[in-house]
Amino acid sequence: MEKVKCEPCKIRDRNNVSIHWCVICEESLCSDCTENHRSMKMLRNHELIDINRMPIHKNIADQCCFKHDNLPFEYFCIDHDVLSCKECLAESHRSCQKVMSVDIASKGAKQSQSFIDTTELVDHVLETTHAIAKDEKGFIENIVMEANSVKMAVRIIKEEAINHIETLEKSLLHDLDLKKETMIQKSKKIINETEDIDKMTKDKKDIFDLVNKHGSEKQAFLATHAYKQALTDIEKRVTDITKKSTRFTIRLIPEKFQEFIKSIGSIELNEVPSDVIFVPKKKCQFQMPIVETQRLPYFVHKRDLNIRNTNIFGMTVNEKDEFILVDSKGSGRILVYDDNDNYKYRIDTKHQPWDIALILGKKIGVLTSYQEEVLQFVDFDKKNISRTVSVKESNQGGVATSNKHIYVGTKGNINILDLEGRLIRSVNTKYEKMEPWFISLDKTGNIYYSTPKLLGCIRSDGKEVYTYSTPDNDNLWKLAVDNHGYVYVVVFEKGIYRLKPDGTFMDIVIKNEQSRSYVGICFNIQCTKIILSRGTMVSVFNQK
Template identity: 30%
Template sequence: MASSFQMCEPCFRGGEQTQGVSWCSDCEEILCAFCEKAHRVAKLSKSHAVVHLEAIKSVKVERIADMNICEKHLGKNLEAFCTSHDSLCCSSCVFEQHKACEKVLALDEASVGIKSSAVVHDVQRSILVVIDAYDKILQNQKKNKETLAEKETSVKMAIANLKSKVNKHLDSLANSVSIIRDESLLKIEKNCQTILEKRDNLMTHKKNFDFLREHGSESKLFLLTETLKKELTVNDGSIQELLSNIKTQSITFSSLQSDLSAVASVCLEEEPLNIKHEIGILNRAQMVKSTTSLKKDAFIDLGFDEPTPLTGIEVTEDNRILLCYWLNQSVLILDKNGKFILKEDVDGDPYGISLIPHKFQAVISMPEAKKVYILNSSNLKYIRHFKTLNECYGIVVLDNNIYAGSSGVISVIKINGQYLRSISLLPNCSSIRYIYPMKDGNLFCTSLHNIFITSVDGTILSTNGYCDEPRGIAIDKNGHVYVADKTSHKVYRFNADGTKIDNVLHRTGQFESPHSLRFNRDHTKLYVGFVKSNFLGVFSCS
């Protein structure tokens, strides 16, 4: 396309300079009045979409023009659409990846009727939904900036009222308020910048989409629609991540005048954003979701004299492996390659284990002793413990609270051991053996003979009995849930809604009675613990 949007491009190629008045989205050229008239009656171009130049002022025509270029094979035009993989293809794509696909359509054939199709409606609605979600998060962050300033003033006034008694201490607290405020404002500014970039990019897509829907050709709209389906999938994931990671921040002040050594404190309080985001095209687009393939890598001999149930596996930020050996009263650390680092005996039989986020600490359930044990996740040294009301097996830390599963109940406990509440589950529900937090905030659980999903308020969202004795849970990078079944000697894979997909591992050789599961941090390895062997199974993921 010529650099000037005012000059008729066919005339320019013919050596003349005439004023352009319209634009053909099929040819991607500016036309003068004479060329436009000829364009509208010529047999090859009479069906082209031609609009006045005023209509394209708000549209980045360069981005529309580049849509037909294959991202994998630069310089090749997209010419086909594979309905099996929901994928746009150039000729090289078809030859390399889609030769065996049953239905690969030419682009013109695939795009017939796209303007009136449900998928265009879904994409249009999803654009608005995603932009609205970005706007709400942005509005929340801007408001949070204001409330932080207000909270700073009120907290500093409270500190000033106590200065006469503990002047030095309160001066320190006043300084910490500003530090917390600055760190929080920096985080909010970073969040706002990220959100604005994503929102602005989507607004550009929206303008192009609206333009093509009204004035563009069906093939161009089809190209943009397919591009936007994937863009919106990425944006939906970005919003879920933002809603999960961004917290509404506040500064609070509390005092205890009876003890001058701890008369006051300043801390940052965070709570999840009260914003609901409806995932749009993810629930409607016909896409083939990728799945993880597992291949045996190694069985690591852990050196116990007798078979010891490996019931808990956790992986640290640096990919070290923490192992709980039930009935052996010991916890182990291996490096990321499975090499032994440390073994520590503990006062009880450890069952489940979960890391406390942003601290070098882990919580361990000890059902027989009715207690939760907290240790240093770097050197396994004891920190503290507290008693529980029931025998707790499954354990996980979520939003700085401990969720501990027992018979028909999940207890919610503060890290310091303060009991908060109980989540009552299914009638006659046996002990909750494992709990795993999902991205949507719900809990995926296994009991002695059932699998179920519950919200944190106790609403059962799904339940099934696909497994004989389901135990350990892990979730891969695609959101699929893996459950070990120790009786059938299998590991099953489920969708996030609890529906079964397939079984990915089964009894063979040393693989017998799987009990605990965990992926490493980058989801390149799956670790499997067993009931009746002294091995840690390692499976490579691809």
């Protein structure tokens, strides 16, 4: 990185090199100025970071009004959801009832849904552009492979049709190469465009990451609104790419051999939509998962596991397709079985457990308790409980995890925690006096929960998507969501009900037989196997 000069020293005509950057003041500091900065009462709490971590766009909070000679944004109009300088205020917001200073409006900005949505949008765009580039590169490889397969077929026809075909062969291969090159150039153009979007989005991500970790509330607020249009434009570009992106396959359409052959075939391009779909973040929050029309699976009983003296409700599966059972009998334990349903090992718990979820990418599990208001963190490498965290009213509450959050059922709420167990925010559920005793997530981020009489689906911001209860008001237990968005819920003394992604009843996948009253359910990774618990017995069902 090029050496950065100390900004306070510049004013005094000195030429010192900076070693730190103040996130709040947004200026670089040499070693002497760093000491002065830390010694002053008004500045000593400012966040100083290494100069090598200074963002490309240094002036995060220096967002000014381009309409009025770069006057600073001092006000925020709630009615219009825009930043305003004092001239904007006089011209366009005199009649607005809800106008306040930026300093007041920015309080709590880093915890606001707007800031969260913006950071999630940046991550969403980056993930999609990476997926597009990867998909296009894979497409180029496939199109080259298909083209080579066509060439092989052409050579076989050439041998059979001898000399008469050679002239026609050259013409056909030329047509193939032209079409292949056209498709490759089209994909390369898309890759170049996504790399440009990726670069622009990474710049914004650096800013939001820096603000999120080290910046002030005001900076978070200003950055969210100042880059709103730029991110909207980026979002539109990515949407346009995915809408226009199509796929072609190349294959040979051979002609029958005749006495007078005028052609040995033609090159056909079969155009299909790209596998990468970009749904704008706001739309993604409102819609239900898209499910392709398909034949849904059914399941048949394979075996019962030889487990005695247990009381199993919670269960899950890890990245190796090993299933993990939570036994709340006595002081409690965790039982681990491999993907062939063979017992591997157990882990004793400190508090009687209720439900379990695994943190993605880590060999760490999170347990809620049957009676105590605590979370237990399970270290599967060391095979012990590594620590506990207090969570009020979480006993007999469900638990689920994403790559960033832990979701815990408490009375009338689902608490959203970070991966260390610290509370971020809460979302309300349908029943204020009842904790969601089992929770699951789908691929779109929707949260599903079950209480004794109701299954609910909500978004991460708490907006209700749907609720479901049986016509006979039966008791509901654990639930699971398959890879296509269908919800499977255990209905006590009835069986496993399957709901469509819109929350309407579809069918009974597995019926209770011979007094088997199921309470727990989980899928393997591919959703080709169901593990069911009756509390004292565990059964395995395979896809039919």
